Amino acid sequence: MPFSNYNFSIITTKHEMMVDITNEIEKIIAKENEQISLNGICHISIPHTTAGVTINENADKDVKSDFMSILTDLIPQKQTFLHVEGNSDAHVKASLMGFHQQIIILNGKLQLGLWQGVMFCEFDGPRTRNIQVSIWTEA
Amino acid sequence: MPFSNYNFSIITTKHEMMVDITNEIEKIIAKENEQISLNGICHISIPHTTAGVTINENADKDVKSDFMSILTDLIPQKQTFLHVEGNSDAHVKASLMGFHQQIIILNGKLQLGLWQGVMFCEFDGPRTRNIQVSIWTEA
Amino acid sequence: MPFSNYNFSIITTKHEMMVDITNEIEKIIAKENEQISLNGICHISIPHTTAGVTINENADKDVKSDFMSILTDLIPQKQTFLHVEGNSDAHVKASLMGFHQQIIILNGKLQLGLWQGVMFCEFDGPRTRNIQVSIWTEA
Numbered sequence: 001m002p003f004s005n006y007n008f009s010i011i012t013t014k015h016e017m018m019v020d021i022t023n024e025i026e027k028i029i030a031k032e033n034e035q036i037s038l039n040g041i042c043h044i045s046i047p048h049t050t051a052g053v054t055i056n057e058n059a060d061k062d063v064k065s066d067f068m069s070i071l072t073d074l075i076p077q078k079q080t081f082l083h084v085e086g087n088s089d090a091h092v093k094a095s096l097m098g099f100h101q102q103i104i105i106l107n108g109k110l111q112l113g114l115w116q117g118v119m120f121c122e123f124d125g126p127r128t129r130n131i132q133v134s135i136w137t138e139a
Numbered sequence: 140m141p142f143s144n145y146n147f148s149i150i151t152t153k154h155e156m157m158v159d160i161t162n163e164i165e166k167i168i169a170k171e172n173e174q175i176s177l178n179g180i181c182h183i184s185i186p187h188t189t190a191g192v193t194i195n196e197n198a199d200k201d202v203k204s205d206f207m208s209i210l211t212d213l214i215p216q217k218q219t220f221l222h223v224e225g226n227s228d229a230h231v232k233a234s235l236m237g238f239h240q241q242i243i244i245l246n247g248k249l250q251l252g253l254w255q256g257v258m259f260c261e262f263d264g265p266r267t268r269n270i271q272v273s274i275w276t277e278a
Numbered sequence: 279m280p281f282s283n284y285n286f287s288i289i290t291t292k293h294e295m296m297v298d299i300t301n302e303i304e305k306i307i308a309k310e311n312e313q314i315s316l317n318g319i320c321h322i323s324i325p326h327t328t329a330g331v332t333i334n335e336n337a338d339k340d341v342k343s344d345f346m347s348i349l350t351d352l353i354p355q356k357q358t359f360l361h362v363e364g365n366s367d368a369h370v371k372a373s374l375m376g377f378h379q380q381i382i383i384l385n386g387k388l389q390l391g392l393w394q395g396v397m398f399c400e401f402d403g404p405r406t407r408n409i410q411v412s413i414w415t416e417a
Contacts, residue, residue, distance in 0.1 A: 003317065003416060005384065039142065041182070041275075043319070043382065047391025049335040054234040057188040066220045066227030067234070074214065075352065081344045088344030095332040095345070096235055096374055099394075100381075103239075104184065104273050106144065111271065113186025116238075132389065134382050136319075138142060178281065180321070180414075193373040196327040205359045205366030206373070213353065235374055242378075243323065243412050245283065250410065252325025255377075277281060 012125035018064040033108035040137035050090035050124035052097030058117025090123035151264035172247035179276035189229035189263035191236030197256025229262035290403035296342040311386035318415035328368035328402035330375030336395025368401035
């Protein structure tokens with residue numbers, strides 16, 4: 001099972017926001033696919049603790065706004081946090097989304113549902129953030 | 140590392156409900172296992188954005204009821220959502236559960252804990268929903 | 279794709295707590311790495327339904343305290359749960375964190391971010407808990 005590793009970074013522009021990174025990941029797979037017709041798995045991971053990654057709707061952009069509002073209302077930043085950086089809410093929200101997603105690749109295509117996109121979730125921006133993509137192919 | 144892909148669908152009967160899909164997944168593995176004694180990984184993914192998949196107790200069915208009540212109370216549907224479909228709560232709840240689970244297979248058996256079952260989570264039903272199961276075996 | 283399986287257990291000392299298990303996992307990988315220079319994936323799974331595993335900051339221990347307080351406030355134990363064991367809150371909190379994490383291994387090193395540690399999350403302790411670690415290596 002050979003595998004390849006890629007990295008890219010994005011710059012988030014707000015304190016909390018969802019960024020659709022599906023295109024970036026599909027470009028990486030297309031590049032890899034020139035060499036071999038891919039069947040495999042795409043592992044996307046986030047090496048941070050106040051940003052995560054999920055999958056969700058990428059058709060109506062209002063889903064992203066509602067999504068982030070719901071999470072902000074659910075877990076607001078509080079003065080009473082012990083953590084000196086004061087961003088413990090961001091640590092929890094990132095864990096709720098998770099730090100990796102794995103998506104099957106068949107014939108070089110990410111097996112996402114019709115409405116699914118891969119969404120980077122910033123909870124303590126704006127910042128430059130890294131995204132790691134590993135592709136595992138059938139031997 | 141050869142891998143096989145399977146699909147099945149379920150019909151959910153309520154707006155929000157958990158459905159134990161462990162048996163369906165074990166049947167797929169048993170079928171695959173006739174050919175080779177499996178060591179590998181079972182990847183279960185949900186191609187939707189308002190339904191997810193988690194693992195939880197399948198012994199006392201009251202866990203499912205309490206579980207869904209807690210999530211409904213935590214993130215209720217609201218009139219103020221921007222998203223025209225009005226189901227942004229379902230999008231968040233699905234992301235909180237996640238869209239994939241991976242479970243180790245040893246000697247043809249899913250390595251679930253004694254009380255663990257694989258639980259499909261409907262947050263915007265009733266609907267027909269798809270479940271994708273990929274099995275990766277040791278070469 | 280050969281793979282190896284390991285288990286270890288920990289004893290949690292509080293009803294709710296986060297335990298950093300990064301060192302235990304790195305020791306397993308170091309042992310495996312004596313034989314071959316590892317490129318692969320490390321799959322950590324928790325065979326319980328009231329404890330989970332996440333990734334989060336392991337530098338400032340106050341993050342753990344704030345993190346668990348936020349979750350306890352968000353989903354308190356209630357007298358109205360139907361589940362006879364009365365710990366449905368723990369079942370939901372475990373699902374929110376998730377029951378597995380997968381981390382890429384390159385040249386024998388877990389690809390965690392600078393501030394990331396692997397955190398076992400107890401929501402219904404104190405108890406003895408098991409952690410399963412599977413390592414999949416490039417053929």
